[in-house]
Amino acid sequence: MDYRRIWHPGGTYFFTINLLQRKNNDLLVRHIQSLRESIGTVKAHHPFKIHGWVVLPEHMHCLIELPENDIDYATRIRLIKIGLSKAIPKTERRSNIRITRGERGIWQRRYWEHLIRDEADFQAHTNYIHYNPVKHGLVKQVKDWPYSTFPRWVERGVYPLNWAGIDGDLYHFE
Known part of the structure; x- marks a missing residue:
């Protein structure tokens, strides 16, 4: 299958x-601090707007918006992953293929992305991000x-x- x-x-994207x-x-x-620093460094060199982000122990979701006329989210994701990989000790097990390629054994190679299509899609993905720890x-x-x-x-x-978390109303959005 050919993945596209x-x-x-200038799109807004949801990532896992x-x-x-x-x-x-x-x-x-x-x-978490090394991850935050990696995100900040990438954002400083390759700007993007963070609409939502959640970091869980073994995965994260984010909703970001690229600058007008910019389509390169792949570089941003790659650099965030590289930044964290370089900042932490090399203790993970690596396969022979990863060793041969000089890769760390931290991240899945691929990630899931979704282009946000309208306000309802934006709200649904923002809710998903924030509800994920529950x-x-x-x-x-x-x-x-x-x-x-x-x-x-909440502040906004x-x-x-x-x-x-209390009333269980996942799609309550004011």
Whole structure:
């Protein structure tokens, strides 16, 4: 099958980015500061707007908007992954193929991307991002997960502080 990505200048995209070894792996939250630094460095050299982001122990979701006339989200994702990989100790197991290619054994090679098509799609993916720690059983309330853009959205009056984690109304969006 021939895999094709959608490229839209200035587009807003939702991503799921996974670690290679997902079982019992807390690498992303354990190295959250290095991940934040990597994102900040990439953002400084290849600007993009962060609409939503959640980091879980072994994967992350983000919703970003590219500058007008820019389609290159692939470089941004690649550089974020490289930045974290360079910042952390080399303790992971690597396959012979990864060793031959000089790759770390941290990230899955591919990631999932989705071009946001309209406001309803944007809201659904923003909700998904913020609800994800509850979905995975990491917290009972969305507000209790520390690695998320949820507090920014509460400050802006978009979500109530008790959204989704108490009343379970996943699609309540004010």
